[in-house]
Amino acid sequence: MTRLILQDQAAGLRNLTLFQAPNSARVITIAGGTARIGKTSVVVNLASALAQNGQRVLLIDENPCHNSICTNLGLQGRFDLLHVIHKDKRLDQVLLQGPENVVILSAMRGIHALNKLNPLEQDWLVKSFAELTESVDIVLIDTAMTGTTHVLPLSLASEQVMIVISGSAASLTGAYVLIKIMSQEYSKQHFLILVNKVDSETESLSIYQNLYKVARQYLSVTLEYIGYIQSDEKLRNSTQLCRPVLEAFPASQAALCFEQLARNVLRSSCPDKYNGGVDNFMQRLIRTSHLSMANFMV
Numbered sequence: 001m002t003r004l005i006l007q008d009q010a011a012g013l014r015n016l017t018l019f020q021a022p023n024s025a026r027v028i029t030i031a032g033g034t035a036r037i038g039k040t041s042v043v044v045n046l047a048s049a050l051a052q053n054g055q056r057v058l059l060i061d062e063n064p065c066h067n068s069i070c071t072n073l074g075l076q077g078r079f080d081l082l083h084v085i086h087k088d089k090r091l092d093q094v095l096l097q098g099p100e101n102v103v104i105l106s107a108m109r110g111i112h113a114l115n116k117l118n119p120l121e122q123d124w125l126v127k128s129f130a131e132l133t134e135s136v137d138i139v140l141i142d143t144a145m146t147g148t149t150h151v152l153p154l155s156l157a158s159e160q161v162m163i164v165i166s167g168s169a170a171s172l173t174g175a176y177v178l179i180k181i182m183s184q185e186y187s188k189q190h191f192l193i194l195v196n197k198v199d200s201e202t203e204s205l206s207i208y209q210n211l212y213k214v215a216r217q218y219l220s221v222t223l224e225y226i227g228y229i230q231s232d233e234k235l236r237n238s239t240q241l242c243r244p245v246l247e248a249f250p251a252s253q254a255a256l257c258f259e260q261l262a263r264n265v266l267r268s269s270c271p272d273k274y275n276g277g278v279d280n281f282m283q284r285l286i287r288t289s290h291l292s293m294a295n296f297m298v
Contacts (some may be wrong), residue, residue: 025058026270027139027281028192029158031151032165033174038196039164041239042229043142044072044098045254048244049262051101055137058095058278059104062111062144062154069104069142070096074242081110084128085121091128099244108144111154114289122286126279133277153291155182157284159272162192162226162265167207176214183221186291190271192226194261204228226268227261230254 030046032039040063047057061069070077079094096104117125141158143151155161161182165175175193182188193211195204208225215221229235234252238245246255274280 024275025133025136025139025277025281026160027141027158027274027278028160028162028265029141029143029151029155030162030164031143031155031178032163032171033176033178034168034170037164037166037171038229040067040069040072040142041235042164042194042196043140044069045235045244045246045258046261046265047102047140048099048246049258050138050140050265051099052246052259053262053266055101055266056135057102058132058136058139059098059102060107060139060141061104062108062151063142064108064144065106068106069098070106072239072242073098073104073244075104077104077106080106080108082113085110085113085117085125087124091131099247111285111289114153114286117286125286126282129282130277130279133279136278139278139281151178152182152186153285153288156186156188156288156291157281159270159274160190160192160268161188162194164194164196165207165211166195166197167203172207172211175211179215179221179223180219183219188272189220190222190224190269192224192265192268194226195228197231198228199231201228222271224268227257227264229257229261 030039030043043059047059050057059069063069065071075096075098077094077096079089081094083089083094084091094105098104141154143154163175163178165171179191193208195207198204198207205225212223215223230253232245232252232254234249235245235254238248241248245252246258249255274284
């Protein structure tokens with residue numbers, strides 16, 4: 001089943017937030033089946049666009065320092081999630097302020113330590129995240145693309161999974177494998193599909209349809225086309241400036257694509273909707289981190 005998301009008026013879109021349950025936060029993992037797909041750029045710029053829609057965004061970054069969200073934004077953090085787990089720092093002390101309404105949590109070491117926590121440490125971590133319940137509307141998670149990525153535990157704990165693809169064969173193959181593992185081994189059935197690095201919407205729909213046809217033939221999943229990001233020199237320039245493209249070049253084609261993507265995300269279907277805030281997400285993540293890692297290498 002596929003849904004092509006249609007455009008809507010921004011005012012009507014903002015009204016959708018009125019139906020969000022009190023003290024709840026939507027959690028979206030952004031993943032890709034191959035490296036160099038532009039996933040971190042998507043996370044940074046989507047967060048900026050969501051913030052401009054009035055959303056308070058928490059970015060959780062699983063990437064190593066040289067390829068992290070902080071590096072993308074020219075920020076340098078001294079502390080991360082592991083410092084919170086060890087009670088060396090409070091959660092508010094390790095969060096970095098990004099663009100307006102966006103905060104960033106470096107979490108690679110902490111996420112990899114979750115399956116080793118004892119019950120008291122687990123309880124401490126959940127309580128720490130409960131402090132963010134009333135200050136976060138959306139959580140975006142940027143998964144690492146390495147042999148030890150925890151993309152599956154992160155995805156299984158999230159309400160929505162966005163797969164970033166491009167027109168390359170490696171991208172489509174990797175995305176299909178990731179969707180297959182999550183659906184057949186771990187019962188994840190609904191996926192948002194974003195097409196990156198294309199010249200037009202027509203091209204993006206053609207690429208999406210290639211993935212959709214194969215998934216429909218061999219998998220029992222729902223793929224939802226969530227939008228596309230057009231190739232744009234201004235996007236590359238904004239990355240070099242360590243700024244979201246919506247800040248640096250608000251009239252650029254890439255900025256317009258991210259504005260539309262944010263609107264599409266806010267009204268996308270969410271069949272796995274959970275109640276509760278980011279503390280509930282952390283509870284789910286701790287549980288999924290204990291699943292067998294045998295199939296987690298992508």
